[in-house]
Amino acid sequence: xxxxxxxxxxxxxxxxxxxxxxxxxxxxxxxxxxxxxxxxxxxxxxxxxxxxxxxxxxxxxxxxxxxxxxxxxxxxxxxxxxxxxxxxxxxxxxxxxxxxxxxxxxxxxxxxxxxxxxxxxxxxxxxxxxxxxxxx
Numbered sequence: 272x273x274x275x276x277x278x279x280x281x282x283x284x285x286x287x288x289x290x291x292x293x294x295x296x297x298x299x300x301x302x303x304x305x306x307x308x309x310x311x312x313x314x315x316x317x318x319x320x321x322x323x324x325x326x327x328x329x330x331x332x333x334x335x336x337x338x339x340x341x342x343x344x345x346x347x348x349x350x351x352x353x354x355x356x357x358x359x360x361x362x363x364x365x366x367x368x369x370x371x372x373x374x375x376x377x378x379x380x381x382x383x384x385x386x387x388x389x390x391x392x393x394x395x396x397x398x399x400x401x402x403x404x405x406x407x
Contacts, residue, residue, distance in 0.1 A: 277337040290341045
């Protein structure tokens with residue numbers, strides 16, 4: 272097995288620590304955790320086994336971090352249908368989550384994904400499934 276010879280900037284660990292504290296997306300958090308372990312000196316194979324990444328995926332994220340910083344950990348645009356949930360719609364959903372469901376006619380004092388999807392569709396005209404709401 273070849274040894275990975277990458278040079279990370281001196282502030283790589285503090286940069287990753289800050290990124291880990293600020294990111295809200297689970298997939299970015301996991302990537303940053305894995306890359307941080309490699310930056311700290313753990314072997315790629317050990318980290319990939321421990322955190323259940325494929326070796327090639329982890330190697331890709333480590334290389335991207337070495338060359339692009341934390342921006343290299345972010346998903347790149349993909350081809351295909353654009354997502355239904357725009358940034359504006361996501362912000363609307365986040366505001367809705369902070370409100371009392373009873374004020375919106377719910378029979379429960381806690382939001383369900385289905386209830387959120389229904390109220391969001393009524394308010395914005397954008398129909399989303401409960402799974403789309405759950406993943407947001």
